[in-house]
Structures are given as C-alpha cells and as structure tokens.
Amino acid sequence: MPAAGRAQEVELIDRTALPVPARGDAKRLTQALNHLVVNAIKFTGPDGRITVESRDDGEPELTISDTRMGIAEEELPHVFDRFYRCASADVMAAQGPGLGLAIVKSIIEAHHGSIHLTSAPGVGTTVRLTLPAR
Ligand SMILES: Nc1ncnc2c1ncn2[C@@H]1O[C@H](COP(=O)(O)OP(=O)(O)OP(=O)(O)O)[C@@H](O)[C@H]1O
Numbered sequence: 001m002p003a004a005g006r007a008q009e010v011e012l013i014d015r016t017a018l019p020v021p022a023r024g025d026a027k028r029l030t031q032a033l034n035h036l037v038v039n040a041i042k043f044t045g046p047d048g049r050i051t052v053e054s055r056d057d058g059e060p061e062l063t064i065s066d067t068r069m070g071i072a073e074e075e076l077p078h079v080f081d082r083f084y085r086c087a088s089a090d091v092m093a094a095q096g097p098g099l100g101l102a103i104v105k106s107i108i109e110a111h112h113g114s115i116h117l118t119s120a121p122g123v124g125t126t127v128r129l130t131l132p133a134r
C-alpha cells in the first residue's frame, strides 16, 4: 500500500481459520473490521506485520494486531475521540481526519459488543473486539 509516496512491504497473517458467527449487520461489521485493518496497514509502516485472529470461547472475539509504531500511553485515552490523531500520525505522513476509530466504536457498541485498544510505542497495537454470539 502506498504511504508517504512509496511502496511498503507489509505482511498479513490470517489466523481466522475458525468461523466465529456473530449477531449483527454484516455490512456495518465489515466496515468496522475493514477500518481496523486499514489503520493497521497505515500505521505499521514498512516491513510491518499485521495479524488478524479469531476466537470463540462462547463469545465471538477478533483481534487485529500490528507491529512497530504503537501509540504513546498519554494518547491512548483519546484515540476513540472524534478528530483525534496522535502525533505519530503526522510522523507517518498518514492521511485521515481522525474519525475512523470513533465510527468503529459506535458500530461495535450499537451491536452490544466491546472494543479495547492496547498499544506500546515502538512495539505495536492490538485492537480486540467482542460481539454477541449468533
Ligand atoms: N494501529 C494503529 N497504530 C498506531 N496508531 C494508530 C493505530 N490506529 C489508530 N492510531 C492512531 O489513532 C488515531 C485515530 O485513529 P482513527 O482511525 O480514528 O483516525 P485516522 O486513521 O487518522 O483517520 P480516519 O480513520 O478518519 O481516516 C490515528 O490518527 C493514529 O494516530
């Protein structure tokens, strides 16, 4: 995917072998998942690695993890705010108004699911979603 005017190699690891049927609007949930993968691609940078993992221990769960950039601890409380962009977004020359995570959170909460983001600068970010079982 082009970023900062040049191509970058990003590895995508798919660990979603098991189907995890969840209750909800397929179009909206696809929009949310797509956005999280786009964020991972945008913010992992060259030679980054993205892992998408599904689990179902009674509750459908999906995690999207990336490597490298991460988010500073003091910025974590703000990432789901509308229009919030971390300082690192500019460093990465990543475009976007800062609305994506706010929209994803609204979609997941409208489905009575949960969303949590954990991150460490220079290590990476993980977003964990749960949804009601179908
Ligand atoms: N996977 C990630 N790794 C590092 N930083 C992230 C990641 N996802 C989000 N962020 C940080 O959180 C900010 C908010 O994310 P959000 O998706 O809401 O906005 P955006 O991607 O900048 O713009 P938009 O999604 O509206 O196109 C981002 O600008 C970025 O700084």
Ligand SMILES: [Mg+2]
Pocket (backbone or CB within 6 Å): 035, 038, 039, 096, 099, 100, 101
């Ligand atoms: Mg985004």
